[in-house]
Amino acid sequence: MRGQILGVDVRTGEGQLTGDDGRRYKFKPDDWAHRGEPAIGLTVDFEPEADRARSIFPLPVAGVAGAVAVPHAPPPSVGRTDRNRFVAALLAFFLGLLGAHRFYTGRTGSGIVMLVLTITVVGMLVSAPWSLIDAIRYLIMSDREFAERYNR
Numbered sequence: 624m625r626g627q628i629l630g631v632d633v634r635t636g637e638g639q640l641t642g643d644d645g646r647r648y649k650f651k652p653d654d655w656a657h658r659g660e661p662a663i664g665l666t667v668d669f670e671p672e673a674d675r676a677r678s679i680f681p682l683p684v685a686g687v688a689g690a691v692a693v694p695h696a697p698p699p700s701v702g703r704t705d706r707n708r709f710v711a712a713l714l715a716f717f718l719g720l721l722g723a724h725r726f727y728t729g730r731t732g733s734g735i736v737m738l739v740l741t742i743t744v745v746g747m748l749v750s751a752p753w754s755l756i757d758a759i760r761y762l763i764m765s766d767r768e769f770a771e772r773y774n775r
Contacts, residue, residue, distance in 0.1 A: 627683070628665045628676055634659070634767070640667060648676035655679050704770040711773075712761040719754020720747060724761075728773040 624642045631638035636652035638661055648671060655661060656678045669676040707729060715724035722737030737753065740746030761769065 624671050625666065625668055626676070628661045628663055628667060630663060631661050634765075640669070640679075642669075642671060642676075644671075646671075647672075648674060650676040650679055704774050706763055706769070706773055706775075708761045708766065708769040709771075712758045715754045715758035715761060719749045719758065722750070722754075724754065724757055729775060730773075744758055 624646065626640045626642040626648070629639045629641055629647070635649065636655075638693035639647055639649055640661075641647050648669070650661075650669075654669075654675070654677050657680050659681070661667070661679070661681075666682045667676075667679050668682055669679040671677075711724050711728055714727050718724070720737070720741045722741075725731070725737060727732030737750050740750045764772075
């Protein structure tokens with residue numbers, strides 16, 4: 624069935640579209656079967672299943688051969704990571720001088736620098752605020768931003 628995207632929540636990726644039959648269908652990011660993200664007003668083809676749209680594909684834009692109105696294509700695993708920002712914040716707060724949070728987030732180079740700096744008193748004066756700032760950053764960062772920044 625064909626339809627048009629009515630709206631998309633940029634935080635969750637969930638949205639709603641209207642079909643040619645006049646009914647509204649909900650969709651989730653897993654239902655989007657094309658690289659890229661849905662855009663409001665985009666004409667799509669989809670498989671209706673109860674009140675849900677599945678296998679959503681954008682249709683080519685009229686007048687431009689081969690063009691598809693998709694704003695950009697994010698990496699396939701954006702928004703998903705096996706790391707937790709709260710664990711990273713706790714590591715930064717309690718073991719930050721040793722750079723444990725940096726190793727946890729995959730920043731091995733800066734983790735080694737923090738570990739070496741901890742050997743000296745002057746280095747500890749640098750590492751202490753650095754780890755505290757990292758802890759605060761992890762706590763105020765959204766889950767999606769954390770997953771994008773510290774993705775494996």
